[in-house]
Amino acid sequence: MMKQRFLLFILMFAALGAAVDAQVARDSSLLLPKEKLKVWQNAKFGMFIHWGLYSIQGRGEWAMFNERQDIDEYAKLKDQFTAEKFNADEWVKIAAEAGCKYMVLTAKHHDGFALFDSKAGGFNSMMSPAKKDFIKEYTLACQKMGMLTGIYYSPLDWRYPGFFFPTMYRRNAEEMKQQTYTQVRELMSNYGNIDILWYDGGEDSWLGHGGLETGKNGWQKRPADKPYTGAFTWDPVKLNRMVRSLQSSIVINPRSGWMGDFDTHEVRIREKDIRKDLPWEYCTMIAGVWGWQTRGTVMPLDSCIRTLAGVVCRGGNMLLNVGPNAKGEIEPAQVARLREIGAWLKVNGESVYGTEEGPFEYSRSWGGSTKTDKNVYLHITRMPEGGLLVLPPALTKKIRSVVALASGKKVKFKQTKEEIRFEGLDKISYVSDLVLKIGF
Numbered sequence: 001m002m003k004q005r006f007l008l009f010i011l012m013f014a015a016l017g018a019a020v021d022a023q024v025a026r027d028s029s030l031l032l033p034k035e036k037l038k039v040w041q042n043a044k045f046g047m048f049i050h051w052g053l054y055s056i057q058g059r060g061e062w063a064m065f066n067e068r069q070d071i072d073e074y075a076k077l078k079d080q081f082t083a084e085k086f087n088a089d090e091w092v093k094i095a096a097e098a099g100c101k102y103m104v105l106t107a108k109h110h111d112g113f114a115l116f117d118s119k120a121g122g123f124n125s126m127m128s129p130a131k132k133d134f135i136k137e138y139t140l141a142c143q144k145m146g147m148l149t150g151i152y153y154s155p156l157d158w159r160y161p162g163f164f165f166p167t168m169y170r171r172n173a174e175e176m177k178q179q180t181y182t183q184v185r186e187l188m189s190n191y192g193n194i195d196i197l198w199y200d201g202g203e204d205s206w207l208g209h210g211g212l213e214t215g216k217n218g219w220q221k222r223p224a225d226k227p228y229t230g231a232f233t234w235d236p237v238k239l240n241r242m243v244r245s246l247q248s249s250i251v252i253n254p255r256s257g258w259m260g261d262f263d264t265h266e267v268r269i270r271e272k273d274i275r276k277d278l279p280w281e282y283c284t285m286i287a288g289v290w291g292w293q294t295r296g297t298v299m300p301l302d303s304c305i306r307t308l309a310g311v312v313c314r315g316g317n318m319l320l321n322v323g324p325n326a327k328g329e330i331e332p333a334q335v336a337r338l339r340e341i342g343a344w345l346k347v348n349g350e351s352v353y354g355t356e357e358g359p360f361e362y363s364r365s366w367g368g369s370t371k372t373d374k375n376v377y378l379h380i381t382r383m384p385e386g387g388l389l390v391l392p393p394a395l396t397k398k399i400r401s402v403v404a405l406a407s408g409k410k411v412k413f414k415q416t417k418e419e420i421r422f423e424g425l426d427k428i429s430y431v432s433d434l435v436l437k438i439g440f
Contacts, residue, residue, distance in 0.1 A: 023204045023227040025258045027237045030244055032251060032261045040196065040251045040262075041279050042354040043101035043148055044312055045345070047338075048283055048321035049091065050106050050290040053077040053113045056326040061291030064111045064158060071159050078113065081128035086328030088134070088141035094330060096145060098338035099345030101353065104150030104198045104319060105138050107187055109291075112157040116190075120182035123159075139191040148195040151187055155180040155234060155256065156201030164208045166232035173232045181239060188246040195250060197243060202236065202256035204228045253281070265316075274314055276357075282311045283319040286334055292323035298333045301340050305432035308341070308352070309379040313368025315357035344431055347406045351377035351435045359394040367433070377405070378436040380425060387426030390419055401439040404428045411436055 054061045056077050064074050095103050108114040114124035116135035125134055135151065142149040155176070156163055162173025180202075188194060204227040211222030222228070236257035243250060254260030262279040269282055284307065287296030304320070311318040322338070324330050345352060351370055358369025358376055366389060367381040380389065393416070402411040402422065407430075412423040428434060 023229075023257075024254065025236045027258065030237065030240050030252075030258065032249070036249050037251060037261055037279060039249075040102065040148065041317065044317050044352050044355070045098075045100050045308060046102040046104060046148070046150065046317065046319045047095040047098065047100040048104050048152075048319045049324065050109070050292075050321060051324045051328070052106060052109050052115065052291065053081060053111060054109070055292045055324065056080050058292055058294050058325075060289055060293050061106075061109050061111070063291075074111065075123060078123070078125075078128045081125065081130055081326070083125075083128075083130040083132065083134070083326070083328045086130070086132070086134065086137075086324075088137040089145075091138070091324075091330065092141040092145045092147050094335055094338060095147060097342045098320075099342040099349065100147070100320075102148030102150055102196060103138075103142055104152050104196055105135070106152040106154075107135050108154055108157075108183065109152075110154050110156045110158055110201060112159045114183065116187065118183050118186055120179045120186075121157075135187065135191060139194070143192055149191075149193065150196030150198055151191075151194055152198040152200060153180075153184060153187060154201045155199065156206055162232070164212075166207050166228065167230040170232060177232075177234060180234070181242070184239065185242060185246070188243055188250075193249075194247050197247075197250050197252045199253055199256040202234055204234070204257055207232070262317075269311070269314075269316075274316070276315075279317075280315070281317040281319055282307075283321065285321045285323075286337060287323065287331075289323055290321055292325045292331075296323070296331075298337050301337060301344075302432045304337065304341050305344055306381040309367065309381050309433045310362060310364075312352050312355060312370055313358060313362045313379055344433075348433070348435045350375075351379065351405060351437070360391050375440075376438040378422070378434075378438065380434040380436065381432070383426055383434070387424055389422040389425060391422075393417055393419060395420065395438075397440040399438055399440060403437050403439075404430065405435040405437045406430055 050061055054063055057063050107116055112121060112123050114121055116124060117126045117133040118124050125132055139149050157176050160172055160176040162169040162176050166173040207228040211228055213220055213222050234257050239256060240252060240258045251261050253262060253264050262281055265280060265282045267284055274280060287298050289296045308318050322330050322334050355370035355372055358371040360369040362368030366384055367379045370377045399413060399415050402413045403409060404411060409428055414421045425434060
């Protein structure tokens with residue numbers, strides 16, 4: 001029986017999903033003014049980077065937890081962390097070539113290893129053979145090249161029993177909390193202007209990875225609609241008030257337990273949760289993994305472009321992840337794909353950057369639209385039958401011209417009170433997404 005209960009204990013933790021609705025602290029006084037938030041919204045496309053000790057093992061950023069690795073044995077990986085090929089300027093250059101306007105790098109993931117010089121935690125890159133503050137080099141490179149600078153930080157830390165059982169190990173949980181406050185303060189104080197703070201795992205629902213409980217039915221996961229309600233709290237409003245005092249224009253995501261300036265959709269876009277009044281971002285992986293793994297397969301170019309188009313047509317931003325290897329190199333196949341995305345954006349970027357959701361609702365059957373003050377852009381990600389696209393009369397202005405953005409070729413159209421028709425689309429050459437520019 002004990003063996004069965006232990007197995008159930010393990011299986012429950014392993015089966016926990018990332019998408020759990022948390023008890024959210026809603027304090028709108030901390031929200032960034034809309035005009036400041038626009039800088040991030042207009043950027044539209046960013047690069048996410050997961051990199052740390054887990055890159056040495058090559059089994060993903062969750063390997064320590066999923067494999068129940070002894071924390072002391074895992075800590076020894078820092079002695080192998082030489083990162084001899086790390087070059088922050090090269091990373092930012094690759095992001096710029098991909099057409100990215102912002103970046104987010106993991107300063108500390110759930111394993112507790114920090115990529116920066118910290119007085120808290122006793123587990124950081126200055127203690128490795130590399131002896132580098134990677135966040136310092138990364139932020140300097142971003143700022144030098146005009147890239148919006150983002151930092152990922154996980155309050156969650158698997159080295160602390162207090163994360164798993166915050167009531168039982170209250171003092172330990174408070175030590176973890178103090179580490180979070182100290183390290184977030186360091187990140188917000190020591191690296192100049194930071195544009196984005198991307199938390200992960202700081203919501204109450206994450207405590208104990210969903211909370212293992214025992215009751216009349218034995219061991220069970222805490223129900224998703226019942227987040228942790230014990231004495232311990234991250235005090236997310238207090239934490240982010242400190243952040244605002246140090247970085248007044250920073251954009252903050254919602255994964256600290258505070259409501260955040262924007263919503264996040266990870267891997268899967270939750271259509272029902274897209275709100276017209278709330279900016280949002282979709283994060284996904286270029287090679288099917290976050291942290292570097294040997295099994296990663298690069299996403300086809302068509303998928304990259306069409307996913308980006310689908311996000312911006314619904315008013316969102318897209319954060320595309322790469323996972324450098326332990327040496328600090330982004331794999332050549334990923335770099336090649338990123339440059340292909342950049343080539344497409346170089347031609348079609350005006351239909352992406354600085355746009356809003358367009359007047360024609362996104363549909364998987366054909367695509368969607370974006371708009372600026374002057375133009376509307378159609379993103380045709382699936383060619384309609386016979387090259388004829390018929391849309392509802394969603395425009396209040398009379399169309400003067402329609403051209404294929406990439407080639408400048410004129411497109412035949414007919415606008416009536418009942419519909420708008422675009423003809424001969426299958427005769428136009430394009431890559432992944434045919435973008436039409438509508439002028440008035």
